[in-house]
Amino acid sequence: MSIRAVYTIWLRDVIRFFRERTRIAAMLGQPLLYLLVVGNGLAATLIMPGAPEGFNYVHFMFPGIIGMSVLFTSIYSAISIVWDREFGFLKEVLVAPVPRWSVAVGKAMGGTTASLVQCAVLLLLAPLIGIPLTFSTVLKLAGVLFLLAFALTSLGIAIASRIDTMEGFQIVMNFLIMPLFFLSGAMFPLHGVPGWMEVLMRLNPLTYGVDALRNIIYTDMPGAGHMVQFTLAQDLLVVAVMAALFAGAGALALSRRE
Numbered sequence: 001m002s003i004r005a006v007y008t009i010w011l012r013d014v015i016r017f018f019r020e021r022t023r024i025a026a027m028l029g030q031p032l033l034y035l036l037v038v039g040n041g042l043a044a045t046l047i048m049p050g051a052p053e054g055f056n057y058v059h060f061m062f063p064g065i066i067g068m069s070v071l072f073t074s075i076y077s078a079i080s081i082v083w084d085r086e087f088g089f090l091k092e093v094l095v096a097p098v099p100r101w102s103v104a105v106g107k108a109m110g111g112t113t114a115s116l117v118q119c120a121v122l123l124l125l126a127p128l129i130g131i132p133l134t135f136s137t138v139l140k141l142a143g144v145l146f147l148l149a150f151a152l153t154s155l156g157i158a159i160a161s162r163i164d165t166m167e168g169f170q171i172v173m174n175f176l177i178m179p180l181f182f183l184s185g186a187m188f189p190l191h192g193v194p195g196w197m198e199v200l201m202r203l204n205p206l207t208y209g210v211d212a213l214r215n216i217i218y219t220d221m222p223g224a225g226h227m228v229q230f231t232l233a234q235d236l237l238v239v240a241v242m243a244a245l246f247a248g249a250g251a252l253a254l255s256r257r258e
Contacts, residue, residue, distance in 0.1 A: 005102040006109065013080060013110025017117075031069045031122060058129050060227060063213035064186025066122050066141075067148070067206060070115045071181055074149045075173055077111030078156025082169045101251035104157055108250060111153030112146060119145050131217060140216045147239045148209040154246035161253035184210045190229045208238035 123141065126133050133141075156173070163169045183197070184206035190198060201207050212235035214228045 002099050002102045005099075006106040009103060009106025010109040010113070013077070013107065014113050016080075017077075017110070017114045031065045031072075031118075032125075059131060060189075061187065062126065062129065062131060063217055064184065064210050066119055066145070066213055067184060067186055067210040068181055069118050069122055070145060070149050070209070071152055071177060071184075071206060073115040073118055074111050074152035075156040075177055077114055077153050078107070078160040079166065079169055079173075080110075081107065081157055081160035082163060082166050101255065104154070104251040104254045105247070107157055108150055108153045108247060111156070112149040115149035115153070116142070116145060119149075126217075133217070137216060137219075141213060144209065144212045144216065144236070144239065147236075147243045148206075148212075151205070151209075151239065151243035151246045154243070154250040157250035158246060158253045161250070180204060180206050183207070185229065186210050189227070205238060205242045208235045208242075211235050212239060 119141075123133065123138060159172060159176075160169055163172060179200075183201045183204045185201060186206075190201050190207070193201065208230065211229050212232060215230075215232040215235060218227055219232075
């Protein structure tokens with residue numbers, strides 16, 4: 001019964017996602033704008049110290065843009081919690097004879113699937129900007145992206161479960177998302193920043209997700225080792241713990257919902 005509930009809620013959210021073509025276009029447009037416009041604009045003026053030949057700012061920024069796509073898509077997928085509450089659907093689900101944790105997991109899986117679809121589109125652009133990806137590399141990235149998307153969607157669910165209006169959710173998310181993104185190392189490396197900023201970046205869980213992507217993408221690129229801040233094992237440990245904690249928080253928040 002629990003697995004069926006997870007599947008049903010996941011399927012509902014996935015179908016709704018693919019029907020909202022405007023939403024898909026908008027969520028793809030923002031990371032592409034950052035990558036193609038901001039990335040290329042800064043690449044013309046910035047020099048990456050110690051970078052191997054042919055490596056530019058767009059290459060450095062690419063894993064961060066993927067992390068940005070996961071962050072925005074996953075967090076905003078949780079808005080369906082507020083939407084379903086306003087239209088009464090959430091109340092019907094919560095009184096159904098299924099564990100409430102299955103509702104949270106189904107919602108988290110739906111947001112994770114939406115994030116992975118958009119990340120797949122971005123990964124298709126990698127060869128166009130000079131980043132070759134092997135099949136094994138893509139599989140490793142998919143594993144990290146799944147964990148990261150699941151964690152961030154669960155975080156959004158935990159927050160959305162405590163907010164009663166769409167306006168309140170959007171205000172809270174706008175306040176949360178931009179610091180998470182800019183302090184994740186997506187736009188600039190961890191080293192060389194002021195001490196207080198480095199502390200915030202190390203406390204930001206998204207930092208380890210972005211760094212894990214760089215670890216995987218640039219593992220075979222000579223001279224690109226200085227682009228990563230931590231080992232892949234450290235990154236994966238933090239992302240996995242984050243996924244477990246946020247999933248528990250999301251399930252607990254829904255279980256306490258009247």
